[in-house]
Amino acid sequence: MSGERKIIIYPWNVSVTKMWGPDTGLFRLRDDSPEKLAELTWPAGIDVQKSAVIEMLKHGSIRKAAQFVRALVDQHPELTDTIRGQYQGMEALFDTRLEDFPESPADMDRKRITFVN
Numbered sequence: 001m002s003g004e005r006k007i008i009i010y011p012w013n014v015s016v017t018k019m020w021g022p023d024t025g026l027f028r029l030r031d032d033s034p035e036k037l038a039e040l041t042w043p044a045g046i047d048v049q050k051s052a053v054i055e056m057l058k059h060g061s062i063r064k065a066a067q068f069v070r071a072l073v074d075q076h077p078e079l080t081d082t083i084r085g086q087y088q089g090m091e092a093l094f095d096t097r098l099e100d101f102p103e104s105p106a107d108m109d110r111k112r113i114t115f116v117n
Contacts, residue, residue: 007113009060009105014116016058017051029055034067038075046086053090060105066093 010016012030020026029037029052041049049072056065069087073080073094084094102108105115 004112007060007105007108008058008116009113010058010116012059015055017054019048019051020055026055030059030061034064035071035075037068038071042072042075050086053087053093060102060108063098063101063103066096066098066101069093 012026013022015021015026020029028040032040037052038049041052049068053065053069056062056068069083069090070093072083076083084091087093105113
């Protein structure tokens, strides 16, 4: 395990960004489809969308985060370059095969995961 970073996973009742809570949609990020979330967050703009991606990643829903950003592009293809540009440093979410992302923490290397309570 030399050089491998630990993966910290947060429970779904804790907002990492402090922008979401159980009463403001945190559980929707967990339960709704990526397509539905893209539709719901579009009017709120990029800050809300980026915070949604961060929440999904920090809660171990890496594949869902990728599906979400791709749904934004699918729903607004005329803005593909703009949407992709908003996620600098996260290009892998667009470019990596979905099958290569873990669907949940259960699909990750358990030796590298630390669960936060």
